[in-house]
Amino acid sequence: MSFARTGLRTLRSLPSAQVYRSSNILNQRRLISDEARKLIDNAVQSNPLVVFMKGTPEAPQCGFSRAVCQILDVQGVPREKIVSYNCLEDQELRSAIKEYSEWPTIPQVYIKGEFVGGCDIVLGMHQSGELENLLIKEGLAPPLPEAEPASKA
Amino acid sequence: MASSSSAGRQATRIPGPVETSIQQKIIEAFQPILLRVYNDSSKHSHHAAMRAQGGGSGETHFAIHLVSPSFKGKTSIARHRMVNALLKDEFDNKGLHALSLSLKTPEEWEKEGGGEMRSE
Secondary structure, three states: OHHHHHHHHHOOOOOHHHHHHHHHHHHHOOOOOHHHHHHHHHHHHHOOEEEEEOEOOOOEOOHHHHHHHHHHHHOOOOHHHOEEEEHHHOHHHHHHHHHHHOOOOOOEEEEOOEEEEOHHHHHHHHHHOHHHHHHHHOOOOOOOOOOOOOOOO | OOOOOOOHHHOOOOOOHHHHHHHHHHHHHHOOOEEEEEEOHHHHOOOHHHHOOOOOOOOOEEEEEEEOHHHOOOOHHHHHHHHHHHOHHHHHHOOOOEEEEEEEOHHHHHHOOOOOOOOO
């Protein structure tokens, strides 16, 4: 339940009994609960770049997850800007994220709270240049030396 | 008629029930100009998730190359969602685990030379 722990850290202002209860509910329900939804909402909205994956960026456990991390590397995204959740260590998260995104597979990439896509889409955006533009615009990758500074609109 | 991946050297390979239903559903829903369904399950049978299921059913990982006019004016996310929704039962109940999708309109496909996704 590493994901729940991370999420609960953000809920630490709540009374402990309440936190305990929501953690229990998250453990027991098969379908995505309001609590799980809140935890994921919180994760994707409080971090500009979130990757739900199998394994970690350092040790991916699936070729598709590995590919997504490699693309982010190639794009020059610093490791510390990538917040990743290992769905293999958390079966609740693994099923919850599929429902949350209405997307049946992992990895899943979120930028600024928006679902970007899985491996195929991220790869396609990488090849078309769309990903670079998005990452630069959101301040997640360094702008190209010759490029205009990203607008702060 | 759109055909499957069971061409050439793999002529004797018989598609399993999941591959067959993927093909049938896609042909019906998308009237494809081109459809290739590649079963990559054997390449992933050693993964943790598959080992937990005894190596999987042999029909867990697929790649699909699909050219259809239905994708006109749709973003890649929307195109993926169309295929994912069509195959919801395979994902939820038939052990489908991973799907790599290459989804193009006839115009996009022709512009790229109208070739195969794989050369095998």
